[in-house]
Amino acid sequence: MLKIEAQPWAVMVEHGRACFPRECCGILVGSAGDAGDNVVTLAIACTNAYEGDQKDRFELDPRDVIKAERAAREQRQGVVGFFHSHPNEDAYFSATDLKFSAPGYSNVVMSIRDGEFSHAKCFIANFDQTAAEPEELHYA
Amino acid sequence: MPKILIPTPLRQFAGNNDTVDVAGVATVGEALGALVTQHPDLRKNLYNDEGKLRSFVNIYVNDEDIRYLSKEKTEVKDSDTISIVPSIAGGGR
């Protein structure tokens, strides 16, 4: 289960709206507790580093991930997942999302329709990235 | 000695450590080898069946991606920090 506090959730939705009609992306920092029970206390809105049409693609800059990891460790927390948006599409985990994921992280996908938040879902890729399991998602 | 930062999902395979120190290593490859010797469950999470780093695994020495240095032959000093950084992308298409 992934629980997102109100402040990081607001950051995520605003990033999704601001990037529309392009995909947004970012990093989720939270308590590095037992898997399946993470609380997100910080969402970091990142620049989409994909070189090309970003209406249906995103890429995180690994340097942003390193920075987030360092900041998280100072708070005795960790990077627990990532988020991105699907402009005018539902919040599913696509084959592309799965192929370029990393196992064990929570991946929040937000559907942004006509520039406004519609719905969100969360997924975790399995060990060999052949499938993604839905993860229960709670947000404030 | 160089230290390796373990990302959150992999800590369960590293004795729940967030950092692992590796002694007596001169290169990134040796450091990662020492890591998976200490914590064998990490091996299949980091390497594929051909012994290559899996596609989502980026390795950084301090702020530098080893792909732009000497890859796994990149030298490491005692003061260096090695980061295992997930590579993340995707798209609705």
Ligand SMILES: [Zn+2]
């Ligand atoms: Zn996606």
